Amino acid sequence: MQLNTLMRRAVFLDRDGVINRAIVRDGLPFPPSNLDELEILPGVPEALQKLHDGNYLLIVVTNQPDVARGIANKEDVEKMNDHLASTLPLDEIKTCYHDSGDSCLCRKPLPGSLIEAAHEHDIDLSKSFMVGDRWRDIEAGQTAGCKTFFINYHYAERQPDTPDFIVSSLLEAQQIITGEF
Numbered sequence: 001m002q003l004n005t006l007m008r009r010a011v012f013l014d015r016d017g018v019i020n021r022a023i024v025r026d027g028l029p030f031p032p033s034n035l036d037e038l039e040i041l042p043g044v045p046e047a048l049q050k051l052h053d054g055n056y057l058l059i060v061v062t063n064q065p066d067v068a069r070g071i072a073n074k075e076d077v078e079k080m081n082d083h084l085a086s087t088l089p090l091d092e093i094k095t096c097y098h099d100s101g102d103s104c105l106c107r108k109p110l111p112g113s114l115i116e117a118a119h120e121h122d123i124d125l126s127k128s129f130m131v132g133d134r135w136r137d138i139e140a141g142q143t144a145g146c147k148t149f150f151i152n153y154h155y156a157e158r159q160p161d162t163p164d165f166i167v168s169s170l171l172e173a174q175q176i177i178t179g180e181f
Helices: 044-053 074-087 112-121 135-144 170-177
Strands: 009-013 023-025 028-030 056-063 092-096 129-132 147-151 165-167
Touching (some): 044 056, 056 074, 112 135, 129 135, 129 170, 147 170
Parallel strands (some): 009 056, 009 129, 056 092, 129 147, 147 165
16 A cells, blocks of 8 residues: 555635624524525635635535524525535535534534545645634544634634634635745
8 A cells, every 4th residue: 555645735614604704693603594695705715716726625614504403405505505616716515414413423523524525635634724713613623633723703602722823814814824924
């Protein structure tokens, strides 16, 4: 068995709050419910293009438990994902539709989606990054062995333990990753 010394680097991205605007109610973030509510955040297209140009794989890992809860429609989530995939230089979108009680390994804070992507795309997790706006994103990235970027919107919920970087946007994270900051 030959070891591949040219493993790839990736930036794993949460969707809502990182790529597109989360809907904040009572201090808590919620996903948009349909394509009409989907709004790509300022600076995201430029940041993703620079990361893509820097030879990073761009993989969205998103929890969408409202489908399992019967609050959201899977087709609407997929339409939003398809729109993002056709508009932005993303390599893949991995969506977990399970709820917390489903014992699913792909649901963040578990790192299953990141580890699966690493196996599928020959990714070196120790040279990769996870960018998220919630503690679940940061914990998944840390458990997988990635450096983590926490976009702090000061949600009224648990904050992550010791992210590697605290930033205000994906653009700021991109600038640090690509050495522009």
